[in-house]
Ligand code: HEM
Ligand code: SF4
């Protein structure tokens with residue numbers, strides 16, 4: 001397309017420049033019933049999966065219909081959301097902290113019609129565009145990252161793995177079958193953008209090979225001390241490297257037996273790539289939560305050391321997650337989050353009930369705090 | 383990798399316009415970059431920032447933290463942005479010939 005100026009003048013970049021204006025204020029976009037009853041809500045009910053009702057002191061009611069989205073979406077898709085909001089909600093709509101979309105109306109009949117409309121909208125391939133659900137003790141949207149769509153450090157794909165898992169657990173999105181909500185999160189490398197470290201079930205991209213060192217360019221492209229300091233294991237040291245042409249260059253050396261493939265050094269230094277088709281895959285973690293309800297917040301723990309990347313449908317991944325979800329649903333008590341369940345029955349029982357293999361990879365060996373994760377008691381079950 | 387010609391000198395640069403080799407830096411590089419970084423005239427203050435970045439890089443192998451840059455030059459961050467509208471990383475480091483900033487930028 002030919003260039004079309006927006007009015008910006010590259011000869012005078014600072015002229016008419018608007019800056020530091022921040023985001024639009026949230027209350028500009030309130031539906032009238034929300035603006036009116038703000039701070040005066042009495043109670044709420046979950047009418048049915050995907051549909052909430054909030055009652056205000058004034059007697060006003062607002063019905064919220066929540067639908068899943070793929071998070072990564074086109075402008076066409078957003079326009080369709082706007083059309084729906086125009087039709088039912090006076091042009092108002094909101095997104096949740098788990099990237100579901102919520103439409104708000106003021107009476108139950110409209111909410112029901114809206115839910116039906118949303119559930120009937122499909123893409124050409126047959127997938128639901130706006131499946132209604134995500135409330136209560138079910139499985140809501142998966143918080144996820146960039147993957148092969150946009151990042152340069154991933155060990156797996158985000159959108160792909162998430163679609164696979166949500167397909168497999170689709171019924172649970174529109175139902176309340178679980179003892180407590182299950183939060184599943186996904187991150188495509190252990191930078192853990194997002195919520196994998198504090199989710200009931202987490203999918204994490206994982207490398208299994210040390211970086212390749214591009215000695216020829218390393219000193220030109222990298223600040224060597226930063227690469228050295230990036231390593232949690234002290235595996236990297238500065239070194240001189242002799243090139244085939246006899247020239248000596250500044251570079252780094254990596255002790256492979258100390259490297260645990262975190263990829264931090266690549267984040268700091270483009271000459272240390274480590275992604276690998278066969279080496280890379282997934283780790284599954286479980287048992288984290290962020291609420292203070294009953295028990296304190298918890299980190300998720302590693303429960304599966306490696307699942308290969310199997311694009312496009314990652315069958316082993318969805319099988320393993322299904323195993324964990326089924327065992328939890330069958331065994332846990334009401335209100336018990338997955339981590340609370342595992343801690344009550346004991347992690348040895350968790351592995352048994354979920355049919356997961358326990359390997360040496362799951363035993364913490366990172367610095368002094370590793371010790372506290374071992375069992376200093378004879379209390380255990382055979 | 384692309385190569386650009388300026389005043390008879392050729393520079394290897396990446397897609398963001400950073401020099402591929404610090405050794406290739408020369409005063410002409412600054413002349414070449416300044417327009418794309420929104421700088422009309424190079425002042426002594428610009429030069430002070432560039433000189434410090436280069437000294438620090440030669441001595442330490444890294445670019446200084448922003449607080450060190452401010453402390454040594456005496457320029458507050460706001461003033462550094464006035465000098466280099468794209469900021470100390472994309473603007474000043476690029477002109478000084480330092481490697482491209484990395485990490486979650
Ligand atoms: C080379 C031989 C031994 C070593 C290296 C050793 C080492 C230790 C250590 C490190 C502790 C833990 C102390 C603490 O918690 O701070 C301990 C506790 C204990 N040891 Fe030994 N021990 C030895 C022999 C024995 C023998 C022969 C007996 C009894 C006949 C014994 C009885 C105990 C008892 C009862 C405790 C528990 C104390 C408590 O409850 O705090 N130990 N031992
Ligand atoms: S988790 Fe890692 S790979 Fe994924 S988006 Fe974040 S930094 Fe990039």
Ligand code: SF4
Pocket residue numbers: 210211230231232233234235236254258259260261262263264265266
């Ligand atoms: S991948 Fe991680 S552990 Fe391995 S050398 Fe790089 S920073 Fe160190």
